[in-house]
Amino acid sequence: MSSAMDLEYTAAQSKPKAFYESFERKEELRHQTHYCPGCGHGIVHKMLARAIDELGIQDRTILISPVGCSVFAYYYFDVGNVQAAHGRAPAVGTGIQRSRPGSIVIGYQGDGDLSAIGSAEILHAANRGENITVIFVNNAIYSMTGGQMAPTTLLGQKSTTTPDGRTAEHEGHPLHMSELLATLSAPVYIERVGLGDNKQIAQAARAVKRAVENQVRGLGFSLVEVLSPCPTIWKMPPVEAQHWVRDVMEKTFPLGVFVDRTKESRPRAATNAAPALEEIPRILGTRDEDADAIDDVPALRAQEVDLHVRVSGFGGQGVLLLGEVLAEAGMDAGLEVSWLPSYGPEIRSGTSNCHVRLASSPIDSPLVTHPNVLVAMNEPSLKKFSAGVRPGGWILYNGATLPAEYERQDIRILARDFTREADTIGDPRAANMVMLGALLEIAGTLPQASIDAALRHCVKQPKWIDLDERALVLGRSLCKQFLERGAA
Amino acid sequence: MDKLKPDRGLLKIDENECKGCGLCVEACPPKVIRIGDSLNHCGYRAAIYIGAGCTGCGICFMACPEPGAITVFRLVDRRATAVPVPHAQVEGAVSCASN
Incomplete structure (x- = not known):
């Protein structure tokens, strides 16, 4: 640069390169942030962007935006960006750091995000000493939502939810997150800084850079709490808000270094990188090498499979296993499948059920409220689900005859005592597989090889596999008999 | 020019990016x-x-x-550039001065 006097000037302080050249949040104002005039976020953003520039880590930095006014940080930082659910940045950061070792993970959180809804996540991430950096912007109020009390709101401070000022009796004392986290053994660096005047701002910039640098050196968990002005919600002009940070906030939240173990900390060994996506089926031991299964796809797809199956019975009857084998077989055959089991107290001696879908086109919802096949392994299941069966559909009922009140003319009903049938081949507990055999006969689309593979995948013990195979054959023959009788 | 020493720095404020918060006015040591006085396209009185x-x-x-x-911007020290120095060293000197 040169002036009229032919003096040479060079840019010493300019927009950091870690920011995008223009911000594409809206059509207009592509060079401005969305923050209010005098907002501390812009200042902290700038410090962070400068630290990223100076440490030369822009291409491996992943920034996690929170919920709060800074939710749009990803519009400004030209780095990897993830926007986490409210308060979950430390948990998301943990996952990113562990699956992408070598990346620089920076969580950016406000006081509502970090000290209220996300208090558990930050506590445990800090306690694990995750190698991440957390920038905690504390303005002592919920600003984005219009000024409700935050855990960090000062005693006596007015907010929309404490119109007469916060009191210790009713709302408790302000939460000191830095001091709280400093009681843990793992964090390497925790400092509280402010944006109250030039001196504080300079110190804040140093702290932010240091917190990021610790991670670059692999030292572990660093957190910088920044006391930051919110002129809009505090209802103060920007300069007055800045002074309020220094003159008032700082009395409740003293500045300083609470933890510094950077000297004695040893760089941690990076975790192993996450495996490539295509490696995962092999690692999990699911059949991916079965290339022949893929050959079945075009033929099956052409048949337009659309099975909606509800399987229901007592817990312990093998309801979930029946559904799982069906879904696995469908998956092996290259169909779209879903298997949604019921869990928890439901499967402890109560009625257990699962939703299974097999389709040649993508599945919109795994829920099956109107099955085209209902497998009812006991009477309560009939009561619960038989009315929902689609006209033209099937009920397979485990009982010699269908109770009269469930009779319907618009569906087909195969009622047999499948438990007794299973007993004839060796074990009444194989009733679920007899019923699955009948179901497969009705569905008629799945190749036997897929069914065998699914059975071997879901059932581990050889003696059961043998019994289950016989049960499937029996089920098929029972269904065939029924169909022949119907045709005759 | 009767001014003996040129300014060591130079300032450029993008009037259209400024929101008129006044924090720079407060922060500037030499004031x-x-x-x-005029409003920018957003309706803020920008700093100048x-x-x-x-x-x-x-x-x-x-x-x-x-x-x-x-x-x-900072004034380039001509004494430093009068002697040819490797580019990297000049860059280093600039970033050092900015800290």
Whole structure:
């Protein structure tokens, strides 16, 4: 640069390169942030962007935006960006750091995000000493939502939810997150800084850079709490808000270094990188090498499979296993499948059920409220689900005859005592597989090889596999008999 | 020119990026920034450099919440550049001065 006097000037302080050249949040104002005039976020953003520039880590930095006014940080930082659910940045950061070792993970959180809804996540991430950096912007109020009390709101401070000022009796004392986290053994660096005047701002910039640098050196968990002005919600002009940070906030939240173990900390060994996506089926031991299964796809797809199956019975009857084998077989055959089991107290001696879908086109919802096949392994299941069966559909009922009140003319009903049938081949507990055999006969689309593979995948013990195979054959023959009788 | 020493710094404020918060006015040690009289396209009275006296300290840059509203320039020391030096060293000197 040169002036009229032919003096040479060079840019010493300019927009950091870690920011995008223009911000594409809206059509207009592509060079401005969305923050209010005098907002501390812009200042902290700038410090962070400068630290990223100076440490030369822009291409491996992943920034996690929170919920709060800074939710749009990803519009400004030209780095990897993830926007986490409210308060979950430390948990998301943990996952990113562990699956992408070598990346620089920076969580950016406000006081509502970090000290209220996300208090558990930050506590445990800090306690694990995750190698991440957390920038905690504390303005002592919920600003984005219009000024409700935050855990960090000062005693006596007015907010929309404490119109007469916060009191210790009713709302408790302000939460000191830095001091709280400093009681843990793992964090390497925790400092509280402010944006109250030039001196504080300079110190804040140093702290932010240091917190990021610790991670670059692999030292572990660093957190910088920044006391930051919110002129809009505090209802103060920007300069007055800045002074309020220094003159008032700082009395409740003293500045300083609470933890510094950077000297004695040893760089941690990076975790192993996450495996490539295509490696995962092999690692999990699911059949991916079965290339022949893929050959079945075009033929099956052409048949337009659309099975909606509800399987229901007592817990312990093998309801979930029946559904799982069906879904696995469908998956092996290259169909779209879903298997949604019921869990928890439901499967402890109560009625257990699962939703299974097999389709040649993508599945919109795994829920099956109107099955085209209902497998009812006991009477309560009939009561619960038989009315929902689609006209033209099937009920397979485990009982010699269908109770009269469930009779319907618009569906087909195969009622047999499948438990007794299973007993004839060796074990009444194989009733679920007899019923699955009948179901497969009705569905008629799945190749036997897929069914065998699914059975071997879901059932581990050889003696059961043998019994289950016989049960499937029996089920098929029972269904065939029924169909022949119907045709005759 | 009767002025013996040139300003060590120079300030550029992008009027359209400024939101007129005044934090730079408050932060500037030699007090060479003021809030302007006219409104910018957003309706803010943008900060303006009074045109002389900047020391190039860069404090206004750090106090300003907008990423690129302020750019601070520094006078290149001709004594340093009179002797040919490797490019890398010049760069190093500049970034050092900015800290």
